[in-house]
Amino acid sequence: TEEQLYQLKGRLCGESIFKTGKAMADPSKMIINLALFGTTQSGKSSAGNILLGSADFLSSFAPCSVTQDCSLGCSCHLRSFMRRRGQEVTLQVRVLDTPGYPHSRLSKKNVKQEVRDALARHFGQEGLHLALLVQRADVPFCGQDATYPVQMIQELLGHAWKNYTAILFTHAEKIEEAGFNEDTYLHEAPDTLLTLLNSIQHKYVFQYKKGKSLSEQRMKILERIMEFIKENCYQVLTFK
Template sequence: TKEQLYQLKARLCGESIFKTGKAMADPTKMVVNLALFGTTQSGKSSAGNTLLGSADFHSSFAPCSVTQDCSLGRSCHLQSFLRRRGQEVALQVRVLDTPGCPHSRLSKKDVEQKVRDALEHHFGQEGLHLALLVQRADVPFCGQEATYPVQMIQELLGHAWKNYTAILFTHAEKIEEAGSNEDKYLRAAPDTLLTLLNSIQHKYVFQHKKEKSFNEQRMKILERIMGFVKENCYQVLTFK
């Protein structure tokens, strides 16, 4: 039967419907859990607000780190955002905002412990669908500081981190302002960034603030992210 075929496919893919029964109890609703990582002033909180369609996270320009604690935001349900098994499904996004690393007030060890505790508390049993490395498109990805968030993702997510990590490039409008485009930008990227992109199977998305309305920008990013989650067979990483 169709139901048996679906269950077989789900088992083969390790779909989260069997790992996170609470989140998937209602087949007309789906919850996707995301966590933001990045250096100070990379735009994590602003990106989180875009994903949520709200202003849950405090975001401002400052000469120091703004976010000092992890916080979880929940979006409203996006009706008919996708279809699964022939049904329209409402999507809710849960986003964990984290302190930047390196941080102007917290040590690397303190940041990692805060994030570890938050991942276990919020996504310990339901699981994490994707870690988003937030990287400014107008800041070169080079030097030891740029790799700190990547190292933290590797330590927190374990050996499977490559399957659960994507890059979110913020301030992508700067690329066009410089007379370039996304393809040229990536071709000219430093080896450290190209190596990282290869490791995570080229899972990336650009966030443009000027060319689209807030809602169009949000939908474009969410569609791309849901593509990554689907390609990953809706699998999740649990922390308990």
């Protein structure tokens, strides 16, 4: 059964994992917990607002880091978003926005401790379904700055990080403006990005702004994210 498969996969991962309490209590409702990671001005807060369908997070262009503290946002209920076991499921999304690094005001140690505390505070019991590495599609993924958020994910999520990480490419409309499509873009990507994609089993999604309504962007991204979560048998990663 799905439950037996879930328990078996949990033992194989060697992590303390379980379904969210609310999902178990009411199979017609599901809460997914997401955390955003990325460099400064990668578009984390903007992506978080799209995922929530609101404007919970301050998002603006600035010559310095905008996000100083971790912040949790909760969406309204998306009714009949999906079907599971023959039943329509109402979805709620919870997103943790985090400070980027390198940060214009905070040290790497401070950023990591802030995120560590927030993960334990918000997802310590209910668990994290997915960490989203937010990466600008129009900025090459190379150099030490690009790999800092990946290192942080590895340190905070532990050895199971590969199963709970996906990449969200922001500013994907720049790909089309440059005459690429998603496949050719990834084909031309640097080895550092290709290696990361291989490590996380090619879990990625592109976020377009131009030519698409916020609702269309949101639904497409959430549908893709739910595919990743389903591949994990709806498991979560908990933080002690």
